Amino acid sequence: MTRAEDRILVQEYLAHEAEPIPLSQEEKAELESRIRKALKDQDAVLVAHYYVDPDIQRIAEETGGCVADSLEMARFGNRHPASTVVVAGVKFMGETAKILNPEKRVLMPTLEATCSLDIGCPADEFAEFCDQHPDRTVVVYANTSAAVKARADWVVTSSCAQAIVEHLDARGEKILWAPDQHLGSYIQKTTGTDMLLWQGSCIVHEEFKFQGLEDLKALYPDAAVLVHPESPAQVVEMADVVGSTSQLIQAVQSLPNERFIVATDNGIFYKMQQLAPNKTLIEAPTAGNGATCRSCAHCPWMAMNGLENLLHVIEHGDQEIQVDETLREDALKPLRRMLDFTANMNLKAAGNA
Ligand code: SF4
Secondary structure, eight states: OOHHHHHHHHHHHHHTSOOOOOOOHHHHHHHHHHHHHHHHHTTEEEEEETTSOHHHHHHHHHTTOEEEOHHHHHHHHHHOOOSEEEEESOHHHHHHHHHHOTTSEEEOSOTTOOOHHHHTSOHHHHHHHHHTOTTSEEEEESSSOHHHHHTOSEEEOTTTHHHHHHHHHHTTOOEEEESBHHHHHHHHHHHOOOEEEOOBOOTTGGGOOHHHHHHHHHHOTTOEEEEOTTSOHHHHHTOSEEOOHHHHHHHHHHSOOSEEEEESOGGGHHHHHHHOTTSEEEEOOOSOTTOOOTTSSSOTTGGGOOHHHHHHHHHHOOSBOOOOHHHHHHHHHHHHHHHHHHHHHHHHHHHHO
16 A cells, blocks of 8 residues: 555545544543542453543543553553453554453443554555565564554564564564554664565654754754654654653653653653653644644544543443454464563663663
């Protein structure tokens, strides 16, 4: 699939989705209290991504769940004893939780919340691509369907992709990478690894504009520029820090700058502001003045997670993730490889600390 076809498909998909209606403070308070009760009644834990509604992130934290990047979400759901894991994020995150925890019930506020990277990498076309390059180790980003993961040798997230590719490169392996072309080229450039890239992209990060960022940086020369590597290369080149959501949050806390220009989904501002309340955060520019853009600095699929559908699914259990058992077993192998690799990485880091 070409990038143009990819974008048309995504735009058509989004055109059918209604914009959420804002809730009053009273409505929110009522929903929150019912969500807290329903989580207890159902022996459920809420696991939320940094990009979802701040109210959902707060409830997850206050009820003993977690707010994290996709790697930590997977780890948390795996070790938490609750029999139901409620994933507020997008579908591949719910599928990952189910692949790792087949015995648990995995629910999501809506199964319609997907990802342009997942849509742009259909399993059958991807399998053909892999068949054409049997000499390459297949490394896929977590933002893919269970079927695409099942065809892979390794799954990675943006927080561990570079370390895993370096490890494979050191073993002399050539990589077939999918689906995000920007993250793929960034890793190719930083590691010098032989990588063949699938041409997918994230519709949110792809909107960040180099020219606008340069203008903003001229206005705030003291600001540090933080960029997620799913952004276009020119934007990445302007970054003081390039990293996963967790790494960018860490940068806001540890760098001495008082001001930050942030090129990733603005849902992350909740956690950044919570951990570094004295820092000023500025959204990196997207489509420019007067543009109408439903994916500008906020993922339209992450935005489908709301308090109302969250309560509904905990109470009714009707949006449950199902993964075919054979597919699950095949997708588990590359996922386990990633989790084992990152656990070792953390052990080594702790040993060196
Ligand atoms: S922000 Fe981009 S990569 Fe993340 S879920 Fe949305 S479309 Fe996918």
